[in-house]
Amino acid sequence: xxxxxxxxxxxxxxxxxxxxxxxxxxxxxxxxxxxxxxxxxxxxxxxxxxxxxxxxxxxxxxxxxxxxxxxxxxxxxxxxxxxxxxxxxxxxxxxxxxxxxxxxxxxxxxxxxxxxxxxxxxxxxxxxxxxxxxxxxxxxxxxxxxxxxxxxxxxxxxxxxxxxxxxxxxxxxxxxxxxxxxxxxxxxxxxxxxxxxxxxxxxxxxxxxxxxxxxxxxxxxxxxxxxxxxxxxxxxxxxxxxxxxxxxxxxxxxxxxxxxxxxxxxxxxxxxxxxxxxxxxxxxxxxxxxxxxxxxxxxxxxxxxxxxxxxxxxxxxxxxxxxxxxxxxxxxxxxxxxxxxxxxxxxxxxxxxxxxxxxxxxxxxxxxxxxxxxxxxxxxxxxxxxxxxxxx
Numbered sequence: 001x002x003x004x005x006x007x008x009x010x011x012x013x014x015x016x017x018x019x020x021x022x023x024x025x026x027x028x029x030x031x032x033x034x035x036x037x038x039x040x041x042x043x044x045x046x047x048x049x050x051x052x053x054x055x056x057x058x059x060x061x062x063x064x065x066x067x068x069x070x071x072x073x074x075x076x077x078x079x080x081x082x083x084x085x086x087x088x089x090x091x092x093x094x095x096x097x098x099x100x101x102x103x104x105x106x107x108x109x110x111x112x113x114x115x116x117x118x119x120x121x122x123x124x125x126x127x128x129x130x131x132x133x134x135x136x137x138x139x140x141x142x143x144x145x146x147x148x149x150x151x152x153x154x155x156x157x158x159x160x161x162x163x164x165x166x167x168x169x170x171x172x173x174x175x176x177x178x179x180x181x182x183x184x185x186x187x188x189x190x191x192x193x194x195x196x197x198x199x200x201x202x203x204x205x206x207x208x209x210x211x212x213x214x215x216x217x218x219x220x221x222x223x224x225x226x227x228x229x230x231x232x233x234x235x236x237x238x239x240x241x242x243x244x245x246x247x248x249x250x251x252x253x254x255x256x257x258x259x260x261x262x263x264x265x266x267x268x269x270x271x272x273x274x275x276x277x278x279x280x281x282x283x284x285x286x287x288x289x290x291x292x293x294x295x296x297x298x299x300x301x302x303x304x305x306x307x308x309x310x311x312x313x314x315x316x317x318x319x320x321x322x323x324x325x326x327x328x329x330x331x332x333x334x335x336x337x338x339x340x341x342x343x344x345x346x347x348x349x350x351x352x353x354x355x356x357x358x359x360x361x362x363x364x365x366x367x368x369x370x371x372x373x374x375x376x377x378x379x380x381x382x383x384x385x386x387x388x389x390x391x392x
Contacts (some may be wrong), residue, residue, distance in 0.1 A: 016067025080198025083212030093119025156288035163191030201332030259300025332365035
């Protein structure tokens, strides 16, 4: 049965926003694999007209996501970037987006190479200091695009400080919460107007679906987003919605295990002579550890590190020698992944800009999965040992 609004997070994963199917009593939401719905007369129907506009499986997922993020409205899309594109379509030519200077490469590409052609302006700034950010805001600034933890440097942004600043200036805020998931962080509770997820990642959790989602409490924003969801049509199919609903059932278990495994991995990396820097907000010496501890339940399953031999070739030697860490793009699945942001997820960002935020040529990003921690530790230790230059 539907969870009470004050139910704890684990209960919301199972029951949040959900009821047994009203037609059959099915406990699991059915896959309504249909493109259209019968009407008894023109305009007289059971709440659904056409599957681009609405689908009961999608509705169930949207309600579930709203419950997880403590929002009122969930809106799902065919990918995370489709969700971001929809938010940007609420703006007009001449409006400006201020975005984190350390952000996902696909977000950078959409802002610059796509939306820039339609008159939308974007600037990429350090969002770790709210006072400095205040000096970057202009009359044209209409949206703050916030990542925290950032991708891939795992910088931490103070959500409350930025949303307070934006609200005082009449600016909308959206937090890309993909890295944290709602299990670790709920930005609407900290003042954000919107939360975005690549549901492909932790929400789905099994690397078998591509989807995006937006959650908000603001009805005016929600109405715009629902309108665009239908008008533009970048919607997910019912099978994909079912897969994400199923994945969410174990979200709290998966993310907590990933956090525990990540702590073990960080210890190993810090003690390895080949590693130059380890980036993880759970480290006491992370420059924003205190902010992460304040706004997150735990510190996540994402870890980045670079090498003392700062070359792509050195990073490649490590990555090609892992066994359980699969070399692949994406993150947030039950399996551990390893990747090279400079040539993979962030290749669209100019090298000079990458280097300015610390994204070096040797930087390696780990998505730590839920395998046995001892096996993951041995896998990384073996890969690093195999990558030691012959001269050493």
